[in-house]
Amino acid sequence: MKSLIYPLLLVPFCFLGCGNGSNNGSADMAMPPTTLGPAPALAVACTDKVSDVYTLPSGLPAMDMTHRGDVFHCAVSESLTAGKVNSQLMGYDATFPNAQVGSVTSGFWTYRVGYRTLRNTPKTGSPAEGDSAAVLLIPEKPLAGAPLVVFAHGSVGIAPKCAPSLLDLSGPVQDLDYPVSLMRLASYGFTVIAPDYAGFQYDQSPPGYFNAEDEAHSVLDATRAAANLLTTMPDKVVLVGHSQGGHAVISAQSYAKSYGMKGTLAGIAAFAPLYNSMSIWAAATTGAGGLKTSTDVSAILYTMEYVYTAGVLRGDPNGGLSVFQAAKQQAAKDTMLGGECYDQTKLEALGATPSDFYDMNYVQNVGLNCAATPLGADCTQAPSTPAGDAPLWLSRWQEDRPALDPMGGPILIWLGGQDASDRPGFAECAREKWTKDLAAAGSTTTVKYCFDAMAAHRDIIRRMPGDYVNQWIAARAGVGTDPGACPDFTLPWTDVSGVTGSMCETPPNDL
Numbered sequence: 001m002k003s004l005i006y007p008l009l010l011v012p013f014c015f016l017g018c019g020n021g022s023n024n025g026s027a028d029m030a031m032p033p034t035t036l037g038p039a040p041a042l043a044v045a046c047t048d049k050v051s052d053v054y055t056l057p058s059g060l061p062a063m064d065m066t067h068r069g070d071v072f073h074c075a076v077s078e079s080l081t082a083g084k085v086n087s088q089l090m091g092y093d094a095t096f097p098n099a100q101v102g103s104v105t106s107g108f109w110t111y112r113v114g115y116r117t118l119r120n121t122p123k124t125g126s127p128a129e130g131d132s133a134a135v136l137l138i139p140e141k142p143l144a145g146a147p148l149v150v151f152a153h154g155s156v157g158i159a160p161k162c163a164p165s166l167l168d169l170s171g172p173v174q175d176l177d178y179p180v181s182l183m184r185l186a187s188y189g190f191t192v193i194a195p196d197y198a199g200f201q202y203d204q205s206p207p208g209y210f211n212a213e214d215e216a217h218s219v220l221d222a223t224r225a226a227a228n229l230l231t232t233m234p235d236k237v238v239l240v241g242h243s244q245g246g247h248a249v250i251s252a253q254s255y256a257k258s259y260g261m262k263g264t265l266a267g268i269a270a271f272a273p274l275y276n277s278m279s280i281w282a283a284a285t286t287g288a289g290g291l292k293t294s295t296d297v298s299a300i301l302y303t304m305e306y307v308y309t310a311g312v313l314r315g316d317p318n319g320g321l322s323v324f325q326a327a328k329q330q331a332a333k334d335t336m337l338g339g340e341c342y343d344q345t346k347l348e349a350l351g352a353t354p355s356d357f358y359d360m361n362y363v364q365n366v367g368l369n370c371a372a373t374p375l376g377a378d379c380t381q382a383p384s385t386p387a388g389d390a391p392l393w394l395s396r397w398q399e400d401r402p403a404l405d406p407m408g409g410p411i412l413i414w415l416g417g418q419d420a421s422d423r424p425g426f427a428e429c430a431r432e433k434w435t436k437d438l439a440a441a442g443s444t445t446t447v448k449y450c451f452d453a454m455a456a457h458r459d460i461i462r463r464m465p466g467d468y469v470n471q472w473i474a475a476r477a478g479v480g481t482d483p484g485a486c487p488d489f490t491l492p493w494t495d496v497s498g499v500t501g502s503m504c505e506t507p508p509n510d511l
Contacts, residue, residue, distance in 0.1 A: 034084040034170065039076045039109040040138055042229050046074040046111055053112045053133055053165075056202040063116060063129035068217075069224020069262070072131075073114035078170045081107040082140070085183050091173035092180055092462060102467070104187035106141035112165055115225035117198050119205065120213035122315050128205070130198030132218050133165045136191075136229060137182060143189025145479040147236040147266055150222045151185060151194040152215070152245030152252075153178050154461075155298070157341030158207050158305050163200035177242060180462045185240065188470040191230065195222045197248070199309075206337060208313050209305035210278060212400045215248035216255040227262040236266035236477045238409075240469075242461040243421070246273025246413075253409060253445075254402040265409040267476035269469055271461045272415060272422040275430040276505075278397035279371035281306040285354040286367040293348045300347060300354055304336055307362075310396055311386060322387040328357040361388025370394065404434055406443035412472055413447060415489050416455030420497035425505020428491060432504050450486035456496055 039046070053073040061067060080088070086103050113134050118127040154177055156162045164178050178194075185192045197218040199207035208214030219239060227233040241249035252261075253268050281303045284291055291300050311320025321329040328350055335346040350357040358367075365388040370379040379390040386392055404411070411434075415427050434447050455463055467483075474480030492502040 033081055034087075036079040036081055036107050036109060036140060039079065039111070041231070042074065042111070042136075043231050044071055044074050044229055046076050048073045048075040050075045050077055050112050053114045054201045056114075056131060060116070063118070065118075067116050068118060069221045069228055070116045071113055071225055071228045072116065073112075074229065075112045077110045077112045077135075078168055079107065079109040080170050080183075082187065083107075084170065085187050088170070088173065088183060089180065095173055095175075102184075104184070106139050106187045106189060108140055108183075108186035109138045110169060111136040111138075111229075113225065113229060114201075115195075115221065115228075117221035118217050119198060120208060120211055120217070120313050122313070124315070127217075130204055130214070130217070131202045132195045132198045132222070133163060133201055134193050134195040134222060134225065135165050135169075135182065136193050136226070137186035138191055139186050139189045141189055142191065143474060143479060145477055146190050146234065146474060147238045147477040148223065148226055148230075148234040148263060149185050149190045149192045149473060150219055150226075150237065150239050150249070151181060151192055152219055152239065152241035152248040153181075153194065153196075154241075154243030154245050155209075155302060157301070157336075158199070158209060158309065159337050159339060159341055160200055161339065162341040163196040164194070165196050177458050177461045181240075181242065184470065185473075188467065188474075190470075190473065191226070191234065193222045193226045193229075195219065205312050206305075206309050209302070209309045210244060210247055210274075210281075210400055211309060211313055212247070212251035212402050213255060214309075214313060215244075216252040217259060219248055219252040220256060220259050220261040223262040233262060234477070235264060237261065237263040238267045238269065238473045238476050239265070240269045240271075240473070241273065242271040243274055243457065246270035247275055249273075250275060250404070250411070251400075251402055253411065254405055256408060257405060267409045267412065267473065269412040269414070269473065272419055272457050273413065273430065274422055274426070275401065275433070276422075276426040277371075277374075277429060278306070278400045279374065279394075280426075282362070282367040282371035282393060284367075285358045285363050286372050287353075287355065288368065288372040289354070292353055293344070293351065297342055297344045297347055301336065301342060303354065304332060308333070308336060310400075314396070316386045322385055323359055323362045325357055325359055332357060359387040361385070364388070365390045366393045401433070404437040404445055404447075406438050406440055406445050408445045410476070411445065411447045412450065412469070414450045414452065414460060414469065416457060416460040417451060417453035417489075417493055418456040418496040419460065420495045420499065421457040423495045423497070423499050423505070424489075424491055424493050424501020425499070425503065426501075427489060428501060429504040448486075449488045451489035453487070453493075 239249035475482040
């Protein structure tokens with residue numbers, strides 16, 4: 001049978017210091033400038049080196065709720081003129097023909113910053129401190145009255161070197177989703193802050209992969225960090241995310257009132273958000289998932305990252321490794337955190353399939369009996385260890401798919417007809433959940449669905465269909481005209497892998 005989830009094909013990217021290979025002009029030829037003048041002053045001193053941003057200073061005050069969003073490092077980093085941005089976008093358009101990234105009229109300055117946040121709430125005790133690096137982008141030609149945009153990135157791996165803020169936006173064009181997103185938003189005139197999420201740096205617990213509360217805290221505290229950094233904080237905030245980042249910003253909508261934020265949440269735009277049942281990560285470890293380490297590297301690593309970080313951040317014994325066979329626990333951890341973002345060599349050394357290195361109680365009780373057969377699921381088996389405790393994992397799937405706030409900001413969901421990851425049946429599962437969340441009388445939250453029939457999972461964020469999303473964001477702050485109607489998705493549709501969906505593909509037992 002077909003795999004339950006499909007890999008999101010990502011590659012390791014170039015980091016700060018890789019250089020910019022696009023300027024090949026001779027010394028005697030006048031070349032247009034690629035960088036802007038001095039960066040605008042912020043409300044805090046930005047005198048650190050970029051490398052300083054990724055070390056936690058000593059002597060910080062004891063962490064509590066009042067220190068969320070405190071900025072402890074700020075460094076001026078690359079800037080791009082409008083010409084340089086268009087050169088970069090043309091590179092993406094030429095290299096990835098389905099991108100259709102368009103052109104811009106404004107450049108931007110960037111800063112690398114570090115700020116304080118909190119991790120998810122454990123079952124006992126208080127949340128631990130978590131800290132995040134972020135990129136702050138200030139447009140050369142700001143749109144008057146524009147909202148602050150917080151951008152949440154998609155899956156990149158959880159090792160320290162995978163942190164997206166390490167990427168030089170002026171560097172060579174690469175097979176990545178993240179750069180075009182930031183360029184298009186900042187060059188439209190939005191001030192943007194893009195967090196890595198807590199846990200990539202600072203020798204802290206790893207980032208919570210699809211841990212709704214952990215992601216939400218990083219996103220919401222990015223608004224507090226922006227308020228500390230900017231000389232004038234916009235009144236309104238729009239959250240934008242792709243894939244895992246779509247999950248993060250929708251989770252932030254759920255937590256915004258209870259956890260708080262700076263500014264008024266005016267809208268949430270999510271591209272191809274993976275918000276179907278989190279049980280897919282367990283189902284994928286079984287034979288029904290059909291995954292092989294030789295061919296499904298990213299998909300298998302994502303299952304590992306979800307279960308491992310779920311255990312670490314919720315206080316499981318053995319640091320979240322109990323889901324793996326005892327003899328392979330350290331090797332599994334090293335595969336995720338040992339250096340590379342997608343280490344196929346180490347993954348294949350674990351075994352040919354996930355069941356070769358996962359604890360069999362987890363594969364059988366949680367994966368096969370509970371997750372892979374949802375219509376007749378048996379989620380009652382509860383051994384004494386977390387690995388095979390199906391009721392425990394069911395509760396975690398529910399926590400990581402929180403209900404929408406029915407009185408929260410409006411939501412825009414953008415889906416792609418060629419998407420083999422957030423494919424038709426998964427998209428319908430998410431839609432059914434959100435419809436249920438907002439069914440109560442008096443709900444004011446609206447969800448608008450837009451559909452790009454030609455977009456796959458990754459190029460949907462590169463296409464940013466026309467300037468529709470930018471116009472929608474501006475309209476949320478009352479500084480632009482709403483772009484109006486867009487095509488909705490209807491079922492059935494057939495994605496690029498040949499899967500046709502006409503109903504919720506994995507009827508969730510955690511709805």
